[in-house]
Amino acid sequence: MPQVPIARHLLRAKDLADARYAESLDVAELAKAAGLSSAHFSRAFRKAFGESPHAYLLTRRLERAAALLRNTDNSVADICVAVGLSSIGSFTTSFRRMFGATPTAYRASFPPAAAFARVPACVVRAYSRPLLRTFREDGTAVASVASAAPTPDPGGRHVQDRQHSALGA
């Protein structure tokens, strides 16, 4: 049987980064998936894919974080954790270095996530209907309104991740 190229083992590590970036995955675990020592692994990975495994994993995470900032209204802290990072400080620093803006500023430069939420028309109609508080039976002439803006679920977060899978990646 022909010898399997070393890149096939490196690909296992790359697949692992793609699949489990949301967990506290590190380069040591990627090296293990490839069956190589950490130092040898990093060199071999860079040679095969043109960037270090650390850079690959980090950019994979930051890409997800950017998508979550655009498409959800989850907090920056929640997003940091959701992409497998634990320090908000270093998340913010890396994010700014990669995208040229802090997570908060980046989010502010896009339309609010609610604009992307595909809430069915029946829900919008039901939840944004003003609440008629009086039928003038108590002599008050003013009808108050439940809320000025449609807020379907004030306590909940509107998670509408519009991510598109990287086909074949």
Next chain:
Amino acid sequence: MYKIANTQLWVHDQDEALKFYTTKLGMEVRSDVTMAEMGNFRWLTVGPVDQPDFAIVLMAIPGAPVMDEQTSDDVRELMAKGFAGTVFLTTDDCRASYESLRARGVEFTEVPEERPYGIDAGFRDPSGNSFRLTQVADFVNA
């Protein structure tokens, strides 16, 4: 006008590929013919049991005179890096197919996830060829 009959994937090792595509993916062998007059070229095709008119040719990476050594190495390397292409499978029930393939020993690189277009998962064959397993959302079909 015409139909697609076969499509070809490079594989590192035909025996290993045959085992994976049949015992793990559950495909059937359509042809397995070795031609001595062609330098023992082996025409090996497999296909899904429920789709008799389409097969995948599991093609060994040739050496000279078909490919010079450098080109063979380049192809082998590209496949190993996972950049040799993707087969897109479709299923009525992605999670059920995922469970049954996993039970047969297929190692998934991505578990089933909801996408705007449906539910899909991903895995690779032993050579690094990528596969998607997609359950297309009804509204896309409509």
